[in-house]
Amino acid sequence: MWKPQLERVESSVNVPSIAAAHVIKSHVAQGPDELSLEVGDLVCIVAMPPKELSPWWRGKRGFEVGIFPGECVELISRKVPESLINSLPKPVPKKRGKLNTFLRSVVKARPRRAKQPEPEKEGVFGCDLGEHLLRSGRDVPQVLQSCAQFIEEHGVVQGIYRLSGMASRIQRLRHEFDMEQVPELSVRELHSVSSLCKLYFRELPNPLLTEQLYAKFSDAAGAATEEERVFRMKDAIQQLPAPHYRTLEYLMRHLASLAGNCSITNMDAHNLAIVWAPNLLRSQQSQSACTSEGAACLEVQTQSAVVEFLISHTDILFGSRSTSALGEGAGEHLPPLV
Known part of the structure; x- marks a missing residue:
C-alpha cells in the first residue's frame, strides 16, 4: 500500500538531510510512521514544513526515519543553541562580583507573581x-x-x-x-x-x-x-x-x-x-x-x-x-x- 512521505527502512541511510537538531522535548510514537524522541537525542532533519502548513517534521535518528512534532527539537546552527547557552553558568567580573551577588539576592527575595492560568484547551472544530x-x-x-x-x-x-x-x-x-x-x-x-x-x-x-x-x-x-x-x-x-x-x-x-x-x-x-x-x-x-x-x-x-x-x-x-x-x-x- 502507498504510504505518505515515508521511505523504506533499508534506504533510510540515503535520505538527504537539510539540517541537524537536538531534542528538547520527549515524544512517544503513536504510530508506525512516527519517530520516538528522548531529550538530548540528535536528529537529522529531512523536511520541516512551516508551522501554518503542518506541525509535523520529518527526520532520521540513526537508521530510523519518521515524523515527529517540530516543537520537540531545536535546530543546531554554527552557533551554540540558545537553550544550551542559557543553561551554562555566567562568568562574574571580579570587580563587580560582590555587587552582582547582592543584586541577585535582592531579586530572589522579591515576591513572585502569581502563576498565570493556563490557556483553555483548543477545541476540535476549526483546529489543524x-x-x-x-x-x-x-x-x-x-x-x-x-x-x-x-x-x-x-x-x-x-x-x-x-x-x-x-x-x-x-x-x-x-x-x-x-x-x-x-x-x-x-x-x-x-x-x-x-x-x-x-x-x-x-x-x-x-x-x-x-x-x-x-x-x-x-x-x-x-x-x-x-x-x-x-x-x-x-x-x-x-x-x-x-x-x-x-x-x-x-x-x-x-x-x-x-x-x-x-x-x-x-x-x-x-x-x-x-x-x-x-x-x-x-x-x-x-x-x-x-x-x-x-x-x-x-x-x-x-x-x-x-x-x-x-x-x-x-x-x-x-x-x-x-x-x-x-x-x-x-x-x-x-x-x-x-
Whole structure:
C-alpha cells in the first residue's frame, strides 16, 4: 500500500538531510510512521514544513526515519543553541562580583507573581488536523469515527449526507465534541449527525486534501486515460501529510460503503461527491472575492470529479480492506498503514 512521505527502512541511510537538531522535548510514537524522541537525542532533519502548513517534521535518528512534532527539537546552527547557552553558568567580573551577588539576592527575595492560568484547551472544530490528532493521540478524528459508524449502522436511508439536519442539534453535538466528549447519537437526529460530519471537514484551516496539493489532484482527475488518472491520484495521495492520509482513507472507505447502497439511498459516488467535495478540496484562488462565476463553476466541477474518483476507486488507491476492519478498536488506533 502507498504510504505518505515515508521511505523504506533499508534506504533510510540515503535520505538527504537539510539540517541537524537536538531534542528538547520527549515524544512517544503513536504510530508506525512516527519517530520516538528522548531529550538530548540528535536528529537529522529531512523536511520541516512551516508551522501554518503542518506541525509535523520529518527526520532520521540513526537508521530510523519518521515524523515527529517540530516543537520537540531545536535546530543546531554554527552557533551554540540558545537553550544550551542559557543553561551554562555566567562568568562574574571580579570587580563587580560582590555587587552582582547582592543584586541577585535582592531579586530572589522579591515576591513572585502569581502563576498565570493556563490557556483553555483548543477545541476540535476549526483546529489543524495534525495538531488535533497529536493532542488526542488518535489516528483519525473522533468526530469522524463516531459519525461514520453511526451512519453505517442507522443511516442507510434516502438522501443521507444530502439532507440537512437541525441547526440547534448540530451546534449541540458540536459543543460536546469540542469539550472532547463523545455524545450519544440518536436516530431522530440522523441528518444532524451527517451535517456535523461535513461541518468538521469544512472548518479545517487546511482542507483534508490540502490547498498545496490542489493542482496535483485537479491534474490527476483530468488525465487522459484511466490508468494515468490512477497513477497520478496515487502520487498526489502519497504526498499528503500522514494525519491527512489516514483520515482520507477512513472517510473514503466510509463513503464507498454508502455508495454501494445507492439503490436505497439514491446517493451514488457522483451524488456523494457533489455534497462532499466543497468540504474536502479548495484552492487559495477560491477564497478570493474576485473569482468569476465561470471560474467558480469550473472549480466546483473539478472538486466533484476528484472526490468522485476517490470514492469510486477506493480499493485501488488504498488497497482492498473493509470499512469494518478499518474501524476496529474504536477508542484506540487504526491498523498500521503497511
